[in-house]
Amino acid sequence: MAEITLQDIIKPENLVYQKTKLMTDKTLSYCPGCGHGTAHRLIMEVIEELGKENDTIGVAPVGCSVLAYEFMNVDMQEAAHGRAPAVATAIKRLWPGKVVFSYQGDGDLAAIGTAETIHACNRGERIVMVFINNGIYGMTGGQMAPTTLPNMKTATSPYGRDIDMMGNPLKMTELVSYLPGTYFVTRQAVHTPAAVRKAKRALRMAFQNQIDGKPGVSFVEIVSNCNSGWKMEPVQANTWMEENMFPFYQLGDIKVDGKLIDR
Amino acid sequence: MGELRLMKGNEALAEAAIRAGVDGYFGYPITPQSEVIEYLMSEKPHERTGMVVLQAESEVASINMLYGGGGTGKKVMTSSSSPGISLMQEGLSYLAGAEIPCVVANVVRGGPGLGDIQPAQSDYFQSVKGGGHGDYRLFVIAPASVQEMSDFVPLAFDVAFKYRIPSLIVSDGLIGQMMEKVELFDPIPRLTDEEVIARYPWATNGKPKGKERRILTSLDLDPHKMERHNWALQEKYKLIEENETRFELIGCDDADYIIVAYGSSSRIAQKSIQLAREKGIKVGLLRLITLWPFPKKPIEEFVNKGIKGFLTVEMSAGQMIEDVKLVVESRAKVEHFGRYGGVIHSPEEVLEALEQKLIGG
Numbered sequence: 001m002a003e004i005t006l007q008d009i010i011k012p013e014n015l016v017y018q019k020t021k022l023m024t025d026k027t028l029s030y031c032p033g034c035g036h037g038t039a040h041r042l043i044m045e046v047i048e049e050l051g052k053e054n055d056t057i058g059v060a061p062v063g064c065s066v067l068a069y070e071f072m073n074v075d076m077q078e079a080a081h082g083r084a085p086a087v088a089t090a091i092k093r094l095w096p097g098k099v100v101f102s103y104q105g106d107g108d109l110a111a112i113g114t115a116e117t118i119h120a121c122n123r124g125e126r127i128v129m130v131f132i133n134n135g136i137y138g139m140t141g142g143q144m145a146p147t148t149l150p151n152m153k154t155a156t157s158p159y160g161r162d163i164d165m166m167g168n169p170l171k172m173t174e175l176v177s178y179l180p181g182t183y184f185v186t187r188q189a190v191h192t193p194a195a196v197r198k199a200k201r202a203l204r205m206a207f208q209n210q211i212d213g214k215p216g217v218s219f220v221e222i223v224s225n226c227n228s229g230w231k232m233e234p235v236q237a238n239t240w241m242e243e244n245m246f247p248f249y250q251l252g253d254i255k256v257d258g259k260l261i262d263r
Numbered sequence: 264m265g266e267l268r269l270m271k272g273n274e275a276l277a278e279a280a281i282r283a284g285v286d287g288y289f290g291y292p293i294t295p296q297s298e299v300i301e302y303l304m305s306e307k308p309h310e311r312t313g314m315v316v317l318q319a320e321s322e323v324a325s326i327n328m329l330y331g332g333g334g335t336g337k338k339v340m341t342s343s344s345s346p347g348i349s350l351m352q353e354g355l356s357y358l359a360g361a362e363i364p365c366v367v368a369n370v371v372r373g374g375p376g377l378g379d380i381q382p383a384q385s386d387y388f389q390s391v392k393g394g395g396h397g398d399y400r401l402f403v404i405a406p407a408s409v410q411e412m413s414d415f416v417p418l419a420f421d422v423a424f425k426y427r428i429p430s431l432i433v434s435d436g437l438i439g440q441m442m443e444k445v446e447l448f449d450p451i452p453r454l455t456d457e458e459v460i461a462r463y464p465w466a467t468n469g470k471p472k473g474k475e476r477r478i479l480t481s482l483d484l485d486p487h488k489m490e491r492h493n494w495a496l497q498e499k500y501k502l503i504e505e506n507e508t509r510f511e512l513i514g515c516d517d518a519d520y521i522i523v524a525y526g527s528s529s530r531i532a533q534k535s536i537q538l539a540r541e542k543g544i545k546v547g548l549l550r551l552i553t554l555w556p557f558p559k560k561p562i563e564e565f566v567n568k569g570i571k572g573f574l575t576v577e578m579s580a581g582q583m584i585e586d587v588k589l590v591v592e593s594r595a596k597v598e599h600f601g602r603y604g605g606v607i608h609s610p611e612e613v614l615e616a617l618e619q620k621l622i623g624g
Contacts, residue, residue: 080354086319087327091334093287
């Protein structure tokens with residue numbers, strides 16, 4: 001029997017997975033183990049599969065994903081810190097036939113940009129808002145975020161988040177789900193193959209809602225790890241996330257087709 | 264002759280926005296310019312021209328909506344008054360950095376802080392020196408009449424798109440609130456989506472088939488690339504200084520003294536130079552139309568002609584005077600007069616100041 005070479009395997013009919021052409025070849029700036037890269041890829045795969053690569057405008061935030069536009073191979077705008085929902089609002093209002101999404105972290109969306117987030121959601125802008133929640137400010141070196149869990153240690157809560165002194169973590173996704181302007185609100189994760197598949201389904205539904213002209217924001221939170229900020233190894237960070245983040249930030253759909261899910 | 268109407272300055276600005284083919288206005292109410300968005304909402308511009316008008320949750324949101332909308336190549340505009348314009352400074356810096364065209368109108372009121380709601384010109388520094396962070400300029404133009412509140416809207420857009428720079432129309436509560444006759448220009452049709460796509464290849468409105476996608480950002484982590492970007496901006500600003508400086512000379516041919524003023528103060532000063540001439544004092548008026556680029560040339564020429572002195576008249580504690588002094592370089596006397604904090608000077612007060620500070624002094 002002849003030896004099987006690599007050339008025998010690399011054939012179109014054997015192809016089971018391919019990197020989406022909507023991800024550039026640039027090396028991701030994220031730490032090894034971080035969920036951002038997976039989240040980027042899923043969004044781009046969904047846009048490619050929906051055939052919208054020439055009709056999409058993305059808005060990048062300030063934070064770890066400030067350079068998202070380097071990796072996402074569609075027309076992109078880089079917004080000021082927290083302002084992506086306002087930027088996306090105007091793009092969609094002026095180009096209602098295009099697909100518009102914003103991509104923000106928790107510092108961007110849930111702290112400095114709280115007003116823009118709440119009001120874009122409340123106005124019912126027909127955009128997709130992707131929210132990456134890792135409970136910490138990654139880019140600036142691991143400071144406390146509005147989403148930091150009680151007693152969680154960060155650079156600005158070195159003895160743990162003291163609720164009396166530093167306030168409570170903010171469940172932004174639940175909050176926006178109560179606004180009449182949100183159409184689809186869900187919380188997902190990308191740390192296991194099963195979670196990735198679910199997250200992709202959620203993202204596809206979010207973008208499909210927009211394409212179908214459904215009234216309101218489709219809001220997708222992705223609870224992600226920050227192994228560097230949490231000062232853990234990637235696998236350890238994922239376990240910690242499952243044990244600590246998920247009980248507080250419960251995964252699953254919160255609002256579908258404009259109706260709150262009984263959870 | 265265009266359509267004649269008696270209008271408030273703020274209404275003229277709003278009507279001009281519709282007629283200039285603006286695609287989107289994003290604003291937040293603040294006295295003394297709330298008539299702009301009120302007029303726009305009542306005119307239903309979405310029916311007249313297809314223009315989008317949206318009341319944002321804040322001036323911070325408004326200016327970032329300009330970033331998003333302007334970044335797609337559409338004509339976008341906002342207006343506010345001093346405290347609101349302060350909130351927009353971050354956004355203006357980003358717009359300048361990412362080279363996104365747009366028009367912002369400031370109907371200035373007394374400050375600092377909440378100040379009051381009366382006319383002032385105390386936002387000059389903020390307008391021309393870069394109210395936000397970084398080395399950037401805005402094209403800053405100052406109407407002195409309700410007519411110019413209308414005329415300067417299309418002009419501000421022309422410059423904004425020609426150079427990919429935010430334009431700032433700086434008026435004040437006096438011009439915003441007063442009613443005057445205005446001849447409205449004929450409507451300029453809004454560009455179609457196809458025209459926008461063809462005309463502005465830098466705009467992010469969906470990656471064209473078979474071409475590279477576009478990115479609009481003010482960020483580059485490589486300092487050498489950022490320096491090159493800054494050099495390019497400075498080259499552009501030099502070009503704007505050469506091509507877009509505007510001013511008006513009134514009664515300057517035989518003048519011994521020159522009043523330098525803009526906007527409302529230039530209207531008041533016109534009366535002052537008339538009163539001066541009745542007393543035999545030869546005074547001319549250099550009216551600044553663009554505040555940036557600053558009209559250096561006429562001042563240089565006055566100095567070379569041996570003018571006896573300049574009086575800057577502004578409704579501020581003396582801001583524009585610094586730019587006059589930079590040109591004069593101690594070769595002639597330069598004095599300031601102005602009431603401020605919302606108080607408007609009278610023509611007589613201006614003349615008195617001129618006599619005391621330049622002639623008597």
